[in-house]
Amino acid sequence: MATERYNPRASEPKWQKAWETAKLFETKNDDPREKYYVLEMFPYPSGRIHMGHVRNYTMGDVVARFQRANGRNVLHPMGWDAFGLPAENAARDNKVNPRDWTYANIETMKGQLKTMGLSLDWAREIATCDPSYYKHQQKLFLDFWKAGLVERKSAKVNWDPVDMTVLANEQVIDGRGWRSGAPVEQRDLTQWFFKITSMSQDLLDGLETLDRWPEKVKLMQANWIGRSEGLQIRWPLDPATTPSGEDQLEIYTTRPDTIFGASFMAIAADHPLAKKAAKNNPELAAFIEEVRHRGTSAADLETAEKKGFDTGIRAVHPFDPDWKLPVYVANFVLMEYGTGAIFGCPSGDQRDLDFARKYNLPVVPVVMPADADAATFVVDDEAYVEDGVMINSRFLDGLKPKDAFDKVADLLGSRATNDQPMAERKVQFRLRDWLISRQRYWGCPIPVIHCDSCGAVPVPANQLPIELPADVSFDKPGNPLDHHPTWKHVDCPQCGKPARRDTDTMDTFVDSSWYFARFTDPWNGTEPTTLPMVDGPKGWLPVNQYIGGIEHAILHLLYSRFFVRALKATGHVNEVKEPFEGLFTQGMVVHETYRRNGGVHVTPAEVNITETDGVRRATLIATGEDVDIGPIEKMSKSKKNVVDPDDIIASYGADTARWFMLSDSPPERDVIWTEAGVEGAHRFVQRVWRLVSEAAPSLAGVAPAHSTDGEAGAVSKAAHKALKAVGEEIARLGFNKAVARIYELTNALQAPLAAAAAGEANAAMRGALREAVEFLLAMIAPMMPHLAEECWSAIGGEGLIAERRWPAFEPALVVDNEIVLPVQINGKKRGDLTIARDADQSAIERATLSLDFVQKALEGRPPRKVIVVPQRIVNVVA
RNA sequence: GCGGGCGUGGAGAAACUGGUAAACUCAGCAGACUUAAAAUCUGCCGCCUACAAUGGCUUACGGGUUCGAUCCCCGUCGCCCGCACCA
Numbered sequence: 001m002a003t004e005r006y007n008p009r010a011s012e013p014k015w016q017k018a019w020e021t022a023k024l025f026e027t028k029n030d031d032p033r034e035k036y037y038v039l040e041m042f043p044y045p046s047g048r049i050h051m052g053h054v055r056n057y058t059m060g061d062v063v064a065r066f067q068r069a070n071g072r073n074v075l076h077p078m079g080w081d082a083f084g085l086p087a088e089n090a091a092r093d094n095k096v097n098p099r100d101w102t103y104a105n106i107e108t109m110k111g112q113l114k115t116m117g118l119s120l121d122w123a124r125e126i127a128t129c130d131p132s133y134y135k136h137q138q139k140l141f142l143d144f145w146k147a148g149l150v151e152r153k154s155a156k157v158n159w160d161p162v163d164m165t166v167l168a169n170e171q172v173i174d175g176r177g178w179r180s181g182a183p184v185e186q187r188d189l190t191q192w193f194f195k196i197t198s199m200s201q202d203l204l205d206g207l208e209t210l211d212r213w214p215e216k217v218k219l220m221q222a223n224w225i226g227r228s229e230g231l232q233i234r235w236p237l238d239p240a241t242t243p244s245g246e247d248q249l250e251i252y253t254t255r256p257d258t259i260f261g262a263s264f265m266a267i268a269a270d271h272p273l274a275k276k277a278a279k280n281n282p283e284l285a286a287f288i289e290e291v292r293h294r295g296t297s298a299a300d301l302e303t304a305e306k307k308g309f310d311t312g313i314r315a316v317h318p319f320d321p322d323w324k325l326p327v328y329v330a331n332f333v334l335m336e337y338g339t340g341a342i343f344g345c346p347s348g349d350q351r352d353l354d355f356a357r358k359y360n361l362p363v364v365p366v367v368m369p370a371d372a373d374a375a376t377f378v379v380d381d382e383a384y385v386e387d388g389v390m391i392n393s394r395f396l397d398g399l400k401p402k403d404a405f406d407k408v409a410d411l412l413g414s415r416a417t418n419d420q421p422m423a424e425r426k427v428q429f430r431l432r433d434w435l436i437s438r439q440r441y442w443g444c445p446i447p448v449i450h451c452d453s454c455g456a457v458p459v460p461a462n463q464l465p466i467e468l469p470a471d472v473s474f475d476k477p478g479n480p481l482d483h484h485p486t487w488k489h490v491d492c493p494q495c496g497k498p499a500r501r502d503t504d505t506m507d508t509f510v511d512s513s514w515y516f517a518r519f520t521d522p523w524n525g526t527e528p529t530t531l532p533m534v535d536g537p538k539g540w541l542p543v544n545q546y547i548g549g550i551e552h553a554i555l556h557l558l559y560s561r562f563f564v565r566a567l568k569a570t571g572h573v574n575e576v577k578e579p580f581e582g583l584f585t586q587g588m589v590v591h592e593t594y595r596r597n598g599g600v601h602v603t604p605a606e607v608n609i610t611e612t613d614g615v616r617r618a619t620l621i622a623t624g625e626d627v628d629i630g631p632i633e634k635m636s637k638s639k640k641n642v643v644d645p646d647d648i649i650a651s652y653g654a655d656t657a658r659w660f661m662l663s664d665s666p667p668e669r670d671v672i673w674t675e676a677g678v679e680g681a682h683r684f685v686q687r688v689w690r691l692v693s694e695a696a697p698s699l700a701g702v703a704p705a706h707s708t709d710g711e712a713g714a715v716s717k718a719a720h721k722a723l724k725a726v727g728e729e730i731a732r733l734g735f736n737k738a739v740a741r742i743y744e745l746t747n748a749l750q751a752p753l754a755a756a757a758a759g760e761a762n763a764a765m766r767g768a769l770r771e772a773v774e775f776l777l778a779m780i781a782p783m784m785p786h787l788a789e790e791c792w793s794a795i796g797g798e799g800l801i802a803e804r805r806w807p808a809f810e811p812a813l814v815v816d817n818e819i820v821l822p823v824q825i826n827g828k829k830r831g832d833l834t835i836a837r838d839a840d841q842s843a844i845e846r847a848t849l850s851l852d853f854v855q856k857a858l859e860g861r862p863p864r865k866v867i868v869v870p871q872r873i874v875n876v877v878a
Numbered sequence: 879g880c881g882g883g884c885g886u887g888g889a890g891a892a893a894c895u896g897g898u899a900a901a902c903u904c905a906g907c908a909g910a911c912u913u914a915a916a917a918u919c920u921g922c923c924g925c926c927u928a929c930a931a932u933g934g935c936u937u938a939c940g941g942g943u944u945c946g947a948u949c950c951c952c953g954u955c956g957c958c959c960g961c962a963c964c965a
Contacts, residue, residue, distance in 0.1 A: 005917095219882065220960055228964075253965060266965090306963075332963040342965045350879080351963065430964060553960080611905075664890045664903055672890070680904055683917095690918085740892075740902035747902090750919085822898040827946045829898050831932060853932070867945055873897045877945050 006689035008653025015789040025119045036072035038064045041548030042079045045105035049112045051589040058658045061118045065782035069806040077519040078120045082129035083443045083508045092474040098442045128511035134444040135465035143570040158184040165439045193433040196562045200429040212582035217553045226430025230254035233423040238314040243276045252338030257404035260393035261345040261366035266330035268340040274329045277311040291331045307331045347379040436507040441480040443505025451492035451499035513563040546580040587670040591641040593630035601640035655784035656682040662735040692791040694757040705767030712768040718748040719772035720813035726779045824875040
C-alpha cells in the first residue's frame with residue numbers, strides 16, 4: 001500500500017496553530033504543580049537567526065516539552081538582548097533609526113523562531129531596549145548605588161578606539177576589544193563601576209554549590225576571581241635616601257617565607273613613591289614616562305623586556321636594621337594589583353631571577369629540595385619554586401616554607417611600626433570592579449545628573465525612565481547622546497540650578513544580568529507597577545536549567561551571579577542565592593569551508609559535492625570549476641560557510657532540522673553540519689511517518705497492552721526498555737544517546753509494523769504494537785513535535801500529544817529473566833553462558849565449568865580461580 | 879609560563895562504578911523490488927592471517943596495577959580551550 005510522503009510544509013504550521021489556539025505554552029504563576037524554569041540565552045536581534053540559535057533553542061525546547069510531559073509547570077520564555085552597537089553602526093551606515101532597525105529585526109527573528117515550533121510563552125516576551133524594561137534597570141542602578149554597590153571613580157580603564165567606548169576587563173580578549181577586535185588602550189578616566197569585588201569571596205564560595213554546572217566554567221570563574229593568600233609587609237625606608245614625608249613601603253607577597261632571599265624592592269611606575277622620587281630625578285621621570293607609554297597588547301607584554309630603574313631609595317630589611325635593599329621602579333609591577341610594590345626574591349621566582357641577573361643583584365637560595373645539600377645547593381639560571389626546606393634564612397632554617405610563612409607572619413604581625421603592625425595577613429583577588437559606563441547611544445541611560453554644586457545626583461524615582469531621545473545623529477564620531485543639542489541640559493533635582501545628564505549608557509551586559517528575573521511575571525505587554533522578582537517557595541527563581549554558549553563562561557554568567565547577590569542586598573529578592581541552578585554549555589555548529597581558485601570563499605549552497613572512489617570533490621554549480629574543500633570551522637559570514645535555517649526549514653521542515661541538531665554529536669561538542677546528515681535526518685522523519693501511517697488502520701481502536709512472551713513480548717520489551725532509556729537520557733541532556741535508542745526501537749518495530757500493515761498481526765501483537773507506537777510518539781514528541789502530532793492524529797489519538805503525560809514503563813519488562821553472560825578464560829572472551837537472571841554465584845560457577853570450551857581450555861585441571869560478577873561477566877583463571 | 883580538557887573504524891560517535899570495544903547514524907559495498915532510475919527493504923562493513931574460524935591483533939605511543947584497563951597510576955607525543963608581567 002502506497003502512502004503519501006509526510007509534508008512538513010503543510011503539517012508544521014497546522015500544529016503550531018493548534019498549540020497556539022489551545023494556549024498550551026502560556027504559563028500561569030498560580031499553577032499548583034511543581035515549577036520548572038528552563039531558559040536559553042536570549043538572542044541579540046542581529047537580523048536573522050543562525051544555526052547556533054537553532055541548536056540552542058532546540059535543546060531547550062526538548063527539555064521544556066519533556067518536563068511538561070512529566071507534569072511540571074514549565075516556564076520557557078524568550079526575549080531580546082536588544083541594546084548594542086550594531087544598531088548604531090546600522091544607523092550610521094544605512095541612515096535608519098537604531099530603534100526601528102532593532103524592532104524590525106525582532107519581528108523577522110520572532111517569525112523565524114515560530115517556524116521552529118518552540119514551546120515558548122510569548123506572553124512574557126521582553127526586549128531590553130524597551131523603556132518598560134530599562135526603567136527597572138535604572139531603578140536597580142539607583143538602589144545599588146544607595147546600597148554602596150555602585151561607585152564613580154577615576155581609574156586606568158580599557159579604551160576601544162574603534163567602538164569609541166571604554167570596556168570592562170572581561171571584555172578585553174587577548175588585549176583586544178571583544179566586539180571590534182581592535183587593540184585596547186589604557187586611559188585614566190572617571191567612570192561608573194559596579195563593585196563586584198565586594199562580592200569576590202562570596203562569588204568564589206558560591207561556585208561550590210553549583211553542582212549542575214560544568215567543572216570547566218566553575219574553574220574559569222575561580223581563576224578569574226583569582227584568590228591568593230599572602231602577607232602585606234611594611235618595610236621601613238632609610239631616611240637618608242628617601243624623599244621627605246615617606247618613611248615606609250608597603251608590599252604584598254604570597255611568599256613571606258623567602259624574605260631572607262630578598263635582594264631588591266620593585267614598585268610600579270604609577271606608585272606614589274615613584275612619582276615623588278621622580279620630582280628631583282629627570283632620568284627616573286623619563287623612565288616612568290617610557291613605562292607608561294609601553295604597548296599594552298598581549299604581544300607587547302610577551303616580548304617586553306623586564307626593566308627597572310634604581311630610585312636611589314633604600315629599604316630596611318624587617319629582620320635586620322643593617323640590611324638595606326635598593327628600591328627600583330620596574331615595568332612589570334602593576335599598580336592595580338596588591339599594593340603596587342613587591343620585594344624580589346631571585347632564587348624563588350624566575351622573573352625576579354632574570355631581573356637580578358640583569359642588574360647584578362645577589363641571588364641567595366632560601367628553599368631547596370628536602371634531599372639536597374645546603375652547602376652545595378645553588379640557583380643558577382632557573383629559580384627553585386617547588387616545596388622543600390628553608391636554608392640561608394637564619395631562624396627559619398630547617399622549616400618547611402609553609403611553617404616559615406606562619407612564623408614570619410606571627411613575628412612581624414606582633415611588631416609595630418608607626419603604631420601599626422609591620423605585617424598583616426591579606427587575601428588578594430585578581431577580580432576588578434565592573435566598569436559599566438559606555439560612551440554610546442543605544443543602551444540604557446545612566447540615571448544621574450551632574451551638578452556643579454551638588455555633584456552626581458540620582459534622578460528621582462518618579463522621573464524614571466530616563467528615555468533615550470529619538471532624534472540623534474550619527475554623523476560625528478563619538479557619543480551621540482553627548483552631541484545631542486538639548487537632551488543633556490536639565491536642572492539639578494536637588495538645588496534646581498542648571499546641570500547636565502550623564503550622557504553615558506550602561507554596558508549591555510547589565511541588561512542581560514537580570515533578564516531571567518524579568519520573565520517571572522506574565523505581563524502580556526501591560527506594565528506591572530513593581531519589579532517582578534518572583535522569589536521564595538512559590539517563585540520561579542532560580543532557573544532550573546540554563547543553556548547557552550561557553551563564550552559566556554566569565555562575562556554574562558559572572559555578572560548575573562553578582563546581580564543576584566546585589567538584588568538580595570537591596571531587598572529585591574529574598575531567598576535565591578544563585579541565578580542558574582543547572583548550566584549547560586552547548587557546542588557550536590561548524591561546517592566545511594570552500595574556496596575558489598584565488599582564495600575567495602563561496603557558500604555551501606553554491607557548491608556541489610561528489611564522491612568517487614572515496615575522494616570527495618567540490619565544484620561550483622554555476623561554472624563547474626573545481627573548488628577547494630577547506631577546514632571545518634564555526635559558521636561565519638566571513639568564511640561564508642553558513643547554512644540559513646530558513647532554507648532548511650523550507651525544504652525539510654523544522655523537525656528535520658531539530659532531529660539533526662540532536663543526533664550524533666554530544667550536545668556539549670561541536671556539531672558538523674552536512675547535507676548528507678540532514679538528508680539522513682529527513683529520511684528518518686519519512687520513515688516514522690510511513691511505518692506509523694501504514695500500520696495505523698490495523699492499530700485503530702486497539703487498546704494498548706503489553707505481552708511478556710513470543711514476538712509480541714519482544715516488541716513490548718523493546719518498547720519499555722527504550723522508554724526507560726530515552727527518559728533517562730533526556731533528563732541528563734544526553735540527546736544523542738536518546739536519539740540512538742529511538743533508532744533502535746524503530747529498527748525493532750520495522751518488521752512487526754510492516755506485518756501488521758499487511759494484516760498479519762494477531763490480537764496480542766496489535767496491542768503490543770499499539771502501545772509501542774504510543775511510546776515511540778511520546779519519545780519523539782519533545783524532539784520532533786509536529787511529526788509526533790501528525791502520527792498521533794493518524795492512529796486516532798485523542799487531543800494533542802503535546803498535552804499528554806510521559807508514559808510509565810513496566811519494571812518487569814525492562815529486565816530479562818534469562819541473561820547471556822560473556823565467559824572469559826584468562827581475561828579473554830571465549831564464549832557465552834545463558835542462565836537465569838537470578839542464578840546465584842555457585843550455580844553460575846557450576847554451569848560455567850560444565851561448558852565445552854571451558855573444559856577444553858582447562859584440560860582436566862581444576863581452575864585456579866573463577867570470578868563471577870553478577871549480571872556482568874564470568875572469568876575463569878586457568 | 880600557569881591551569882584544564884581531549885586523543886576509539888572512512889566520518890560523527892557509544893561503552894553505567896574497572897567487566898563482551900565499536901551500539902546508533904552518515905558514507906561505502908552487495909542483494910531484493912523495478913523495463914530502468916529514484917525511493918524503499920534485506921545483508922555486509924576495525925586491521926591481519928590470499929579465503930575463513932568462538933584464530934591473532936586493536937581504543938595516540940611506552941610501561942605499571944589488576945583475574946580483567948577505552949576507564950586507574952607513571953612517562954612520551956599530538957591537538958584544543960582558558961588565563962597570563964597577579965608578586
